[in-house]
Amino acid sequence: MQMITEQEEISRRLNIKGYRLTKQRLAVLKALQSTKSHPDANWIYEKVRKEIPHISPGTIYRTLGVLKEAGLLRELDYGSSLSHYDANTENHPHIVCTNCGRIDDLPLSLPLAHHAPGQAHKLEEQASKATDFLITDHRLEFYGLCPHCRSSSAD
Amino acid sequence: MQMITEQEEISRRLNIKGYRLTKQRLAVLKALQSTKSHPDANWIYEKVRKEIPHISPGTIYRTLGVLKEAGLLRELDYGSSLSHYDANTENHPHIVCTNCGRIDDLPLSLPLAHHAPGQAHKLEEQASKATDFLITDHRLEFYGLCPHCRSSSAD
DNA sequence: TATAATATTAGTAACGATTATCATTATGGT
DNA sequence: ACCATAATGATAATCGTTACTAATATTATA
Structure with a gap:
């Protein structure tokens, strides 16, 4: 019976997509897992910065995209970020x-x-x-x- | 039996909130009502521009906000426009x-x-x-x- | 219908979240 | 250790949206 650590599992998931596991990626994922608050990119940036002070916002965004592709997180604002408008003010799907x-x-x-x-x-x-x-x-x-x-x- | 036109009804709804009915506001609302496609602000801008060539994007946004407050349209992207992230990749409300x-x-x-x-x-x-x-x-x-x-x- | 008070507009500049660029550094396989 | 390649950090660019302001339009009042 073969045990694998959580970190190995993360690495495996990244590798499938051709990505490498770095300390930045691990820190971003840990930060996200540490809360139930569904934070935005800036919250994660501030959190991770305590551990990796020189990390840049660009890395946060790139990393979130990578983790998403690897199926390790879910983004709550799909598609284009623009607002769309509907003259029908009744709520409908x-x-x-x-x-x-x-x-x-x-x-x-x-x-x-x-x-x-x-x-x-x-x-x-x-x-x-x-x-x-x-x-x-x-x-x-x-x-x-x-x-x-x-x-x-x-x- | 007292009939009121659609335009009077729009005017009434705006007035309740202290807003005035202008040709720009009417044009934006008509543009939105003319389609079932739930367009974004730029689509509306291009559409209204054919009728009011000098209208500015700022007016479109301001108008959409006003019409929304008057309950004449619904915006499909609520709250902050930033993405939020969730380490739980299973779909849940x-x-x-x-x-x-x-x-x-x-x-x-x-x-x-x-x-x-x-x-x-x-x-x-x-x-x-x-x-x-x-x-x-x-x-x-x-x-x-x-x-x-x-x-x-x-x- | 003039006048005054106030709301609205057009045009432009500013903003803020996100992306792209690119030289430097880190990673994984041999 | 070395090489090929991926990832990072720093910075600049992008783009939807807002804020600002002088000029114009609207409404209420005289």
């Missing part, structure tokens, strides 16, 4: 094309009735029971390839 | 504090079982039936005030 940025409404079928416009309040009420936050809004988005990008990415 | 930016996991109770980690695939499968997109991921987020901001905003 969207589907976002990760290739071309197109955003459609999700036509609602039965299994998603929870998320139908008008039911928004009900869903938030349910979520309220699970947290001490005062919930005022929510957002459900699906990501994938739109019909166009789906066929043209078949190359 | 979050609650975001709109005041301080804190992000917590949503502790799952029964009514939200659809969204429990491990069930992600099932939810995406259901959504797939309602669209021609090839769905690969999704995201459910709740917004509100965290316990701390909730009590300190009681002033």
Whole structure:
């Protein structure tokens, strides 16, 4: 029975993608694992800086990208960072094309009735029971390839 | 029986917040209403520019903010525009504090079982039936005030 | 309808998060 | 230890968005 350390496992995951394990990458991952707060890049930068004072913000961003590709973390702001606008002010789910940025409404079928416009309040009420936050809004988005990008990415 | 035009209704909604109806604001709203594509600010800028050539990007952004406050449109990128990172790579819902930016996991109770980690695939499968997109991921987020901001905003 | 008070605009500069560049340094395989 | 290659740090560039300001438009009031 063969034991591998956590660090070896991280190294393995990086190697699969052709990346190397460096002390900067390990420090960034540890910093992220040390909190449940889902921090942003700057928080991680400040945290890691205590250990590696000369690390640069660029390295943080590069590292977060690498760790993401290796499946070691998840980024909570997908796709383009621009805001998009909708003249329909009722809360309803969207589907976002990760290739071309197109955003459609999700036509609602039965299994998603929870998320139908008008039911928004009900869903938030349910979520309220699970947290001490005062919930005022929510957002459900699906990501994938739109019909166009789906066929043209078949190359 | 008293009829009011759509434009009067828009004006009324703006006035409630102390805003005036200008041709720029009307043009931005019309541009947004003319499409189902949930465009970004630049798309709207290019569209409105055909009608009001000297309009500036700043006006677009200011106007979108005003229309949002008046409840005439919805912005699809809430809170800070920075990315946040999570060492838990399994898809799970979050609650975001709109005041301080804190992000917590949503502790799952029964009514939200659809969204429990491990069930992600099932939810995406259901959504797939309602669209021609090839769905690969999704995201459910709740917004509100965290316990701390909730009590300190009681002033 | 003039006038005054205030809101809005266009144009431009500033900002801030993120990316790109590139010379130097670190890493892993031989 | 040596070599090929990947990664880093420092800095400059990018780009969406905001802030600033003088000029203009709108609304309320006389």
